[in-house]
Amino acid sequence: MNLDDRKIKILNAIIKDYISTGEPVGSRTISKKYELGVSSATIRNEMSDLEEWGFIIQPHTSAGRIPSDKGYRLYVDQLMKIETINESSIKMIEYLLKQKIDQIDLLMKEVAKLLSLITNYTSMVSTPQIQKTRLKHLQLIPLDDKSVVLIIVTDANLVTDNVIKMDVKADQETLNKLSAMLNESLKGLNIEQINLPLIQELKIKMGVYGEIVNPILDAIDKTIKTSSTPDIYLSGSMNILNFPEFSDIEKAKQLFYTLEEKDLLVSILSKHNSNGIKITIGCENEIDEIKNCSLITASYTIGGRSVGTIGIIGPTRMQYEKVVSLLSYMSNNMDKLLNKILDG
Template sequence: MKMDARKQQVLLAIITDFIATAEPVGSRTIARKYDLGVSPATIRNEMSDLEEMGYIEQPHTSAGRIPSQLGYRYYVDFLMKKKNLTSKEEETIRRGYENKVRQIGEVITRTGEMLAQMTRFAAVIMTPRLELSSFKRIQLVLMNPGQAMVIVVMNTGALQSNIIEIPEEVSQVDLDTISQVLNAKLNGLTLDKIKVTLLREIYFELSRHKNIVDLAMHLIQTGLAVNREDKIYLGGIINILNQPEFHNIEKVKSLLSLLEQEELLRSLLESSDPGEGVAVRIGSEMMREEVKDCSMVVASYCIDGRPMGTLGVLGPTRMDYAWVVSVVEYMTRNMSETMEKMFRGWR
């Protein structure tokens, strides 16, 4: 069986209607609301074909049809027309970034809030990936004899801190010395490269201060290594509960238990890392039972063309993809620009 123009029209009608109403769509409804110029009987025939091809399915015999996962996929790939945001909506988004967003965390929070509010779904955003950020500055603070805090500032403005054990006799002045040497050597490198290349140089440099050289090594190894997980913003879960498909509490529970586990959320976001532009992951494409009735629309935000992190929206498979894709796209562009503006010269 082959897909022809009319089948496409029917499929489009079914999906459009189902997205809007969350009710199975019957042949009669299509004939009435979407002017295809044919009778319900004809549409029934087409629907029967579409069902055989796997694009739609029937919840039960006497109900209308609903799109299958495959149907959504076809829709997203071939049928969907992007909706442009109204200039008022674009305005709202731009406004959101104007109001003193200084810190990277603020940009992310603001983006997440807007994303959740506009799409009415849950928003998920990863902070810029640390392994792609580069080292800006290190600072050692003596907390008390024997313990120091290592503070690492990345060029994205991200802060990493860590408490390490040091010999009792090391003073703040010693720490400052180490800071200085490290700063000179490490500036501008990505975390990946730090360990491999420069240990020898630093060793040599610090050999004047024999007593602290071991410390510095220790510090590089432990202080920089741990705690490298990126944080995740998650908001607007409440929106998902407003969707009729989540009136069933069991689904809510399973979804929520997934979202509460940050590692799972991260793997979800990472596995659906889009190359370029906006990607749509539908239901079981995400390979997780808990979200088989959900879809994600994700995109990467970039700084100087380099993708730094992922942001996205999580909602039921029955979502208005055209709209959500447009919002995510516009949002991503604005967020990227805001960050770029913020980081100009920080590298």
């Protein structure tokens, strides 16, 4: 297998053409549209090699070639030139930056909307994972005879509340003391560090308060566990129907049902825990239902810590350059957007 310069050029041409037209690319198209200085017959010979090596596929005898997942992978890794994001996208993002949004989930929805609007693909945005941030403040508020509200604020200014049911009554003063003690023990800790062993340790340490402390500590544990599952916002699922690769409704339906499984999406997105952009093409995806899709994800940060993920899912025939440039621009700006909400 000798991928010489001409073969690379031909493969590049095939992929570029197929991405933009969606039609299988024939040898004549290449020899006419792309100036390689050779005839279609020569290109046919080269294409035959490229097919043998698995970079392109022929859907049927009398059709042109389309790129395989392996072809796209080569393209993405070596051939693709990252574009700078286009002007109109920047304007749309700046517009979002200027808007007065003061709730994280609303912002996330808007981000998802914008991503799908710009790309015409389906976008996914996961909300900031509280577990990646540090405990800043914890407060217990008496609600009524049998319940207490637990408020947890983290250093990213993320706030969660949780109603705790108790068998005994706890007055304001006790709760204040307790809050102070808990703050002292837990303040500054990474949320994911506040786990069961630590809770057990605290239970023993605070044994004096027994009855009151235990349910509260349990509640803290539970709150952290449940609120640490990020939400996912999808937008533009329906864009899928615009792509010929999903003109078979059954395929589209299958994908839709998969996209409705938010838990699954969470697990897919949370696989992206590095910085930068991650591209997963077709069969590289672990989930069967999206093996004919490509997924591009980017993580975003709050105060330098990566806390969430934004992503685009679409057919493997995707405008990789554009999506990559958009996602990296957007992920860089998420920090700004979030801080506007969190720091006011």
